[in-house]
Amino acid sequence: MAQEAKNQDLPPLVTRKAVKTKKELDILLADKGIRYYEEMEVFPVDTAALKKTLDATCKSRLRTWLEICAHCSLCADSCFFYLANDNDPKQIPSYKIKSTLGELVKRKGNVDTQFMINCMDTAWGKCTCCNRCGMYCPHGIDMGVMFGYLRGLCFSQGFVPHEMKIGSCMHWLYNAQMDVTVEDYVETCEWMAEENEEYYPGLEIPVDKVGADIMYVVNAREPKHYPQDLAEAAILFHLAGESWTVPSKGWEGTSLAMFAGDWACCKQQVEGVYAAMERLKVKRYVGTECGHQHRATITEGPYWAGRKSGEPPVPGFHYVEWVLEALETGKLKLDPAKKIKEPVTLQDPCNYVRNHGLTDVTRKIMSYIAEDFREMSPNREHNFCCGGGGGMNGIGRYRKERNIGLKVKRDQILATEAKFVVSACHNCWDAIRDLEEVYKIGIKWSFLKPILLDMVIVPDHLKPKEE
Amino acid sequence: MKKSKVALYIAIAGLSSLFIIGAVYAQDDIKSLKHDIFVERERPAALFPHALHTDKAEIDCLKCHHIYKDGENVWDESEESDCTACHSLKADDKKLPAMRAFHANCKECHAKEDKGPLTCGECHPRKK
Amino acid sequence: MYEFVSGPLALISFAIFFIGIIARIVLYVKGLDWQLDRVAYSEKLGAGIKGAARSLFHWLLPLNRTTANHPIFMGVTYLFHICLVIAPIFLLAHVVLIEESWNISWVTLPDKVADYMTLAVIAAGIFFLIRRLVDPNVKILTTVSDYIVLAIALAPFITGYIAYHQLELGAGYKSWLIIHILCGEIMLIAIPFTKLSHFVLFFCSRIQLGMDYGIKRGGAKGRGIAW
Numbered sequence: 001m002a003q004e005a006k007n008q009d010l011p012p013l014v015t016r017k018a019v020k021t022k023k024e025l026d027i028l029l030a031d032k033g034i035r036y037y038e039e040m041e042v043f044p045v046d047t048a049a050l051k052k053t054l055d056a057t058c059k060s061r062l063r064t065w066l067e068i069c070a071h072c073s074l075c076a077d078s079c080f081f082y083l084a085n086d087n088d089p090k091q092i093p094s095y096k097i098k099s100t101l102g103e104l105v106k107r108k109g110n111v112d113t114q115f116m117i118n119c120m121d122t123a124w125g126k127c128t129c130c131n132r133c134g135m136y137c138p139h140g141i142d143m144g145v146m147f148g149y150l151r152g153l154c155f156s157q158g159f160v161p162h163e164m165k166i167g168s169c170m171h172w173l174y175n176a177q178m179d180v181t182v183e184d185y186v187e188t189c190e191w192m193a194e195e196n197e198e199y200y201p202g203l204e205i206p207v208d209k210v211g212a213d214i215m216y217v218v219n220a221r222e223p224k225h226y227p228q229d230l231a232e233a234a235i236l237f238h239l240a241g242e243s244w245t246v247p248s249k250g251w252e253g254t255s256l257a258m259f260a261g262d263w264a265c266c267k268q269q270v271e272g273v274y275a276a277m278e279r280l281k282v283k284r285y286v287g288t289e290c291g292h293q294h295r296a297t298i299t300e301g302p303y304w305a306g307r308k309s310g311e312p313p314v315p316g317f318h319y320v321e322w323v324l325e326a327l328e329t330g331k332l333k334l335d336p337a338k339k340i341k342e343p344v345t346l347q348d349p350c351n352y353v354r355n356h357g358l359t360d361v362t363r364k365i366m367s368y369i370a371e372d373f374r375e376m377s378p379n380r381e382h383n384f385c386c387g388g389g390g391g392m393n394g395i396g397r398y399r400k401e402r403n404i405g406l407k408v409k410r411d412q413i414l415a416t417e418a419k420f421v422v423s424a425c426h427n428c429w430d431a432i433r434d435l436e437e438v439y440k441i442g443i444k445w446s447f448l449k450p451i452l453l454d455m456v457i458v459p460d461h462l463k464p465k466e467e
Numbered sequence: 468m469k470k471s472k473v474a475l476y477i478a479i480a481g482l483s484s485l486f487i488i489g490a491v492y493a494q495d496d497i498k499s500l501k502h503d504i505f506v507e508r509e510r511p512a513a514l515f516p517h518a519l520h521t522d523k524a525e526i527d528c529l530k531c532h533h534i535y536k537d538g539e540n541v542w543d544e545s546e547e548s549d550c551t552a553c554h555s556l557k558a559d560d561k562k563l564p565a566m567r568a569f570h571a572n573c574k575e576c577h578a579k580e581d582k583g584p585l586t587c588g589e590c591h592p593r594k595k
Numbered sequence: 596m597y598e599f600v601s602g603p604l605a606l607i608s609f610a611i612f613f614i615g616i617i618a619r620i621v622l623y624v625k626g627l628d629w630q631l632d633r634v635a636y637s638e639k640l641g642a643g644i645k646g647a648a649r650s651l652f653h654w655l656l657p658l659n660r661t662t663a664n665h666p667i668f669m670g671v672t673y674l675f676h677i678c679l680v681i682a683p684i685f686l687l688a689h690v691v692l693i694e695e696s697w698n699i700s701w702v703t704l705p706d707k708v709a710d711y712m713t714l715a716v717i718a719a720g721i722f723f724l725i726r727r728l729v730d731p732n733v734k735i736l737t738t739v740s741d742y743i744v745l746a747i748a749l750a751p752f753i754t755g756y757i758a759y760h761q762l763e764l765g766a767g768y769k770s771w772l773i774i775h776i777l778c779g780e781i782m783l784i785a786i787p788f789t790k791l792s793h794f795v796l797f798f799c800s801r802i803q804l805g806m807d808y809g810i811k812r813g814g815a816k817g818r819g820i821a822w
Contacts, residue, residue, distance in 0.1 A: 060626025064800055068793040071736035074661055074668070089735040098736065131812075136661045138654060138672070139797055140804035299811055303633035310635030310811060357813015381813075382660060509687050509706040570695060578598065586597055587688055588768045593761045 014039040016046060016158045018262050019169040028169065033162035033396060043158055045116050050109030053156055058105060062149060065141040066102050069094055075143065078136035080384045080408040081126055081401075093133040093143040096122050101150045116159040123150045124161050125398035128390035128405075129259075130350040135381065151261030160260055161395045167256025168265045175272045176220040176252035185251050188223040192231040201464050205234045208280060209245035214322070215282040215314070216246050217253035217273060217297065219290040219426055232449035233288065233319075239456055240331035244286075250276025253287045254426075255296035259391030263304065270301035277313045285316045289447045291351030291389070291425035294318045299356050318352050320361050320424050323448060327368050334368055334455040343418035344370045347409075347432065348383035349425035357381075362424060369451055374416035384408050386423075388431030406435045414441060421445040502551040504565060510591035513569065524582075531572055597769065600776045601692070608780035615787025616795045623799045632807070639810045646809015647802040654801055668726075675719035678712035679748065683779070685709070688759075710759065713752050720749040740790065747785050750778035 011027060013036045019025060028036070075093040076082050082091040089095060100119045104111055127147040134142025154160055155168070170177050176185075189205040197203045206212065216237070222229040237244045250272040257265035277285060287293050298316035302309065326332040346366055352358045359380040366373045376383060387406040392398060409431065413421060423429045423445055432445040497517035505512070520526050532542045534553075547553070554565040563571060573590065577583035584590055629636050636643055653659045662669040683689060687703040694700035704712075723745060727737045754775035761768045786794050793800075808814055 057631055059628055059631055060623045061632050061800075061803055063626070064623060064796050068790055068796050068800065069736075070790070070793070071733065071738070071741050072668075072672075073730065073732035073736055074665060076732050077664065087732075089732050092732060092736065095735055134804065136664075138659075138661060138669075139793060140650065140654070140801040142804060142807075300633055303630055303635075306630065308629065308635060309638050310629075310633075353813075355812045357808075357816040359813070507705075566691070567694070570691065574695070586769055586772050588758065588761045588772065592768075 010035070012039060014043045014158045016049075016156060018155075018172060018265055019165060020172040022173060025166065025169045025173060028162070028166050031162070036162045036165075037397070040117060040159060041113065043113060045111060045113055045157055047110050050104075050111070050153065050157060052109075053153060054105060054109050057152075058149070062101075062146060063105065065139075065143075065146060066098070066105055068139055069098065069141055070139060071098075072138070075133040075137050075141075078133045080130075080132075080387065081405050084387075084405045084407045091126060093127070094141075096126055097143045097146050097150070101146055101153075104150075104153065116154065116157055119150060120154050120159040120161065121398075123147050123154055123261075124164065124391065124395055125401050128350075128385045128388070128392050130385035130389050131354055132350070132382075132385065135354070148258075148261070151259070152263055153261070155261035161391075161397055163394045163396065164256065164260035164391055167391070167394070168260040168262035171255065171257045171262075171265050171269045174220075174252075175250070175269060177254050177256045178220040178224045180220050180224050180252070182248050182251065185223050186248050188227050188230065189246060192227050193234060196231050196235060199464060200235055200238055200458075200462065202462065203234060203238050205230070206245045208248050209243075210280050211282070212243045212245035212280065213283045214242055214244040214286050215277055215280055215284070216244055216286050216288070217251060217276075217293070218246070218288045219254045219293055220252045221426060222288060229288070229447065229449060232453050236323075236326075236332065236449065236452060236456070239458060239462060240326045242331070245280060245282065247273075247276035247280055250274075250279075253293040253297040254290060255292065255301075256391065256394075258292065258296045258300065266296065266300070267304040267306075270297055271305050273297050273301070274305055274313050282314055284314050285312060286322045287316065287318055289319045289424040289426065289429075289449065291349035291427055293426075295351040295355055299351075318356070318358060318361075318424075320352075320358060320365060320448065323452065324361050324365050327365065332452065333457040333459075334452070335457050338455040339368075340370045340420065340451070341372070342420055343372045343374050343416065344420040344422060345374045345376055345413060345416040345418040346379075347376070347386060347421055347423040347425065347428045348380055349423070349428050350383070350385050350389055351425070351427075353383065354381045362422075365448065366422070369448075369455060370422075372418075374418045376412045376416055384412060386425075386428035386431035388434065389427050393427055393430045393434070402431075403434075403438050406431060406438060410435050410439050410441060413443060419443050422448065422451065424448050500550075500569060502549075502565070504551045504556055510587070511593060513573070513590040514592065515573075515590075530576070596773055597776075600773055600780070604780055605776065608783040612783040612786055615784075616792070619787055619792050620795055620799060623796060627803065632803075634803075634807045634810050636806060636810070642809045642814045643806035644809070646807070646814045647805035649809065650801045650805025651798070671719045671722050674715055675723075678715045678719075679752070682709045682712035682716065683751070683755075706759075710756070713756050713759075716752045717749060717756065720745060720752075744785075744790050747778075747782050747789070748791065751775060751782055754778050 011024070013028060013031055019028060071094065073092055073094065076087070076089075079091060079093045082088065082093075085091045100122045103115070104119065127144065129144045129148050131142055131144035134140070134144055137143075151160075155164075167177055170179060173179070174181060186207055189207055193203055193205040214237070216233060218230060218233075253273055255266055255269050257263075257269055285298070287297060294316070298312055298318075302311055323332070327334065344366070346362055348359075348362070363373075378384070387409045388402060392402050392405075395402075419442060421432050421443055423432055424447060429445060429447060432443070435441075436443055436445070497515060499512045500515045501512040521528070528544070529540050529542060532546075532548060533540045534542045534546055550568065551565050554562055554568040556565055558564045558567075562568070573583070574585055577585055627636060629638075634643075657669060657673055682704070685702060685704040686709045687706060690700050690703045724742075727733050727741065754771060757764055758768065758772040758775045762771070764771065766774070782791070785791050
């Protein structure tokens with residue numbers, strides 16, 4: 001009784017609108033998801049609004065996919081959740097989408113709270129939107145795309161995992177997935193440049209340098225938790241002699257809003273980055289070693305921003321593309337003697353491999369840095385999701401499901417007999433770290449930057465002067 | 468007594484001759500459209516009881532048999548009566564190919580008169 | 596009865612079929628939205644066409660991973676669809692009827708070949724049916740309409756086989772023939788309105804996804820991904 005009374009005094013946590021104020025964010029953050037999910041259990045569905053959204057946005061592509069699915073089950077073993085859950089038929093992608101979005105469309109949005117909670121638990125807890133199933137469906141039905149759409153519907157009704165709600169709010173407030181302000185970021189840049197200038201004379205992290213060749217955009221985790229990553233990027237650009245800059249406003253390229261299905265927020269987020277491109281008149285964009293950042297800013301972003309060409313204002317590259325270019329043109333020279341001797345394998349991130357075709361770039365990089373490179377099987381666009389994509393790593397409610405899903409990646413890694421995994425993606429990196437924590441298979445994992453920095457030959461004129 | 472015996476003999480002779488004539492006639496009657504030009508048959512030759520069409524249905528010969536001169540059918544019994552002598556496997560000139568000629572000739576009439584079969588298997592029955 | 600089902604009813608069925616599938620294609624294309632689908636269909640048409648062609652090539656031919664992973668099922672599926680489409684279109688009896696009605700014709704199959712193809716369709720259909728009843732993965736997905744659609748697709752072949760071979764089976768040749776024609780017409784009419792619409796929507800969906808990959812998901816970069 002007392003508890004109920006107390007709850008009634010508090011502002012609601014579950015809302016159909018995105019949270020856009022610091023006050024609301026703080027309440028959400030303080031809750032840790034407990035009251036949040038309790039409220040959700042009784043949160044009503046606005047069926048009229050749902051129907052309206054469906055009518056306006058569920059068009060022929062999605063409806064056709066739902067209609068012509070032959071119920072053949074060929075997508076079953078394309079899904080790592082199906083495999084990790086001992087071939088549970090309830091994990092077949094087709095079943096998952098048919099019982100959620102399929103029903104929702106069939107009932108024209110006339111569904112109840114429990115139905116929507118099931119949609120949420122499926123769209124975020126049983127799918128990482130890795131899009132692998134779409135490659136195995138003879139009818140060309142991409143269930144990952146449909147789950148992305150379903151996430152949007154769920155978000156618009158307030159049925160979204162706690163951390164995703166927070167994620168979208170962060171983007172609304174900070175234009176970043178974490179509470180890092182422009183000032184914080186610029187400060188971190190200055191700090192990192194100062195910290196390393198001693199070892200790399202002339203090193204700088206140029207902020208807002210108009211007319212630079214490259215605009216480098218990061219993931220907020222880097223300034224917030226791993227500022228060394230920013231320093232590494234700066235050093236490598238410096239050694240390669242690049243003309244580069246980081247923007248102040250528009251510095252962050254990730255989009256938890258994309259994982260949350262908050263499309264309005266996606267638009268705001270990516271437009272900030274595009275504005276920076278235009279403001280700084282750069283020749284191209286290079287994003288950090290993040291998978292979903294590339295997808296959000298380069299692949300999907302142009303559409304949210306209403307760019308008919310489907311392209312960002314300047315050509316967009318993933319960090320691995322820049323690395324390969326620097327290695328192939330000799331801008332960066334690695335010491336062959338320092339190549340990794342032990343067996344090493346490579347994680348192909350869905351978001352820029354399956355979803356942007358960068359299938360061979362990372363392999364070519366591996367030939368520069370590894371003596372004994374072992375492919376996972378399957379690999380390239382057929383690779384399995386790390387197990388933590390689509391926001392899954394960050395959602396407490398699905399931790400158990402996530403950890404079960406990791407088994408597929410674990411077994412793939414074990415089969416290579418390599419103890420070292422290269423992962424040029426934050427999400428994959430996290431998933432592999434957690435995989436080691438859960439299953440203890442004795443592996444190491446790394447981004448490319450530290451590896452490259454270990455091996456790079458510093459040109460004489462850039463070496464610190466002996467005193 | 469003698470008279471009646473003669474009459475009986477006459478009657479027997481008459482009846483038997485009828486049978487013989489019938490038998491002879493039957494041998495001459497055409498039962499199917501088995502033509503040698505159809506080398507590779509997909510179906511058994513079509514049944515075609517000629518007498519049924521001429522004697523019973525009393526269809527004019529010229530309904531089927533034809534040789535056109537100046538738009539007029541000038542066929543008579545002295546002329547060619549093997550359809551495939553003119554209608555070959557493939558279409559030539561203005562003449563229909565044999566199969567179409569047969570199908571058109573039979574089916575159009577059957578449909579028009581609402582008599583006789585129209586379906587494939589009724590004309591081309593499989594031997595049981 | 597025969598004249599009715601093979602005459603006006605056939606005409607109506609063909610009309611519904613053709614108008615129906617054209618309508619499905621038109622509605623599909625009209626319902627595409629570059630921004631909602633997040634594919635720059637018209638701005639990057641060239642890359643889109645390349646992607647679409649690649650997608651069709653790899654899936655109309657068994658050059659895809661799904662066939663490699665499931666050779667038996669996909670083999671049966673390819674055989675089923677090839678026979679299901681080829682046999683009725685190039686069956687001598689069908690072509691003869693069309694030629695006599697509309698004066699157009701095309702090459703035909705020897706009846707013997709068409710006969711084996713018909714048996715292949717029926718056998719594949721039974722395989723699908725058993726799979727639906729037995730395989731837990733398929734069972735969980737199966738709805739009543741899946742059985743109905745399978746029945747609609749198989750009925751013309753089963754009854755066609757009976758009619759062609761003039762099997763008695765309680766009804767006699769002429770009845771079976773009429774039933775066969777009716778079954779074919781039911782299938783034609785059902786195509787635009789049921790899951791059988793994948794007759795054309797398969798191509799729409801494959802082309803769309805091929806364009807998606809050709810335009811957005813890597814078509815412009817790397818070696819291109821096939822689906």
